Amino acid sequence: MKHRVLILVLLSFITFQCKQKQVKGKFSFAKKETSEKLQASKSINLENKGVGPIDSVVISEEINAEMAERGRALYDQKCRACHKVGSTFIGPPPNGILERRTPEWVMNMIINPEEMLQKDSLAKALFIEFNGQLMTNQQVTAEEARTILEYFRTLDH
Numbered sequence: 001m002k003h004r005v006l007i008l009v010l011l012s013f014i015t016f017q018c019k020q021k022q023v024k025g026k027f028s029f030a031k032k033e034t035s036e037k038l039q040a041s042k043s044i045n046l047e048n049k050g051v052g053p054i055d056s057v058v059i060s061e062e063i064n065a066e067m068a069e070r071g072r073a074l075y076d077q078k079c080r081a082c083h084k085v086g087s088t089f090i091g092p093p094p095n096g097i098l099e100r101r102t103p104e105w106v107m108n109m110i111i112n113p114e115e116m117l118q119k120d121s122l123a124k125a126l127f128i129e130f131n132g133q134l135m136t137n138q139q140v141t142a143e144e145a146r147t148i149l150e151y152f153r154t155l156d157h
């Protein structure tokens with residue numbers, strides 16, 4: 001009888017230890033994933049122009065308010081389903097984007113997301129960070145994408 005109790009105690013002790021290990025393992029994995037997640041959307045790359053039709057964009061110092069207003073209307077109509085000003089939603093927030101990306105990269109991402117997600121290293125890293133959510137093509141012209149970019153410049157950082 002004494003032996004049986006001892007074995008039982010031993011067994012439950014071993015099981016407990018195993019469970020603890022499992023929990024620890026899971027936890028450190030989750031932590032690693034989170035730190036990797038922070039990288040792509042917060043990373044700064046002011047050289048990459050992306051893949052697509054836009055290879056040069058001129059940005060004047062002053063914001064063109066009329067253009068930004070047209071961009072805001074387009075953004076509300078075509079982008080708000082997935083993007084939220086000021087916080088992460090299905091995709092990253094557009095605030096301060098020109099501090100992190102070139103204007104060419106941003107416009108190529110808006111106009112040509114399929115190819116960007118296939119070929120551009122930064123877009124691919126974002127795709128992983130956003131759990132494989134696709135930035136879909138909203139059939140935006142280059143001229144329209146430029147107005148959205150102007151709108152992004154008016155947002156608080």
Ligand code: HEC
Pocket residue numbers: 041075078079080081082083090091092093097101106109110117123126127128130131132133134135136138140148
């Ligand atoms: C169906 C959801 C969806 C829609 C609609 C959408 N996006 Fe996105 N967007 C995403 C996701 C998700 C990402 C991150 C990359 C990925 O996972 O494909 C992204 C990434 C981006 C990026 C890169 C952001 C960064 O911080 O580097 C820009 C810029 C962008 N989107 C602009 C737009 C604009 C402008 C529109 C509207 C014309 C739009 N998106 C519409 C889902 C969407």
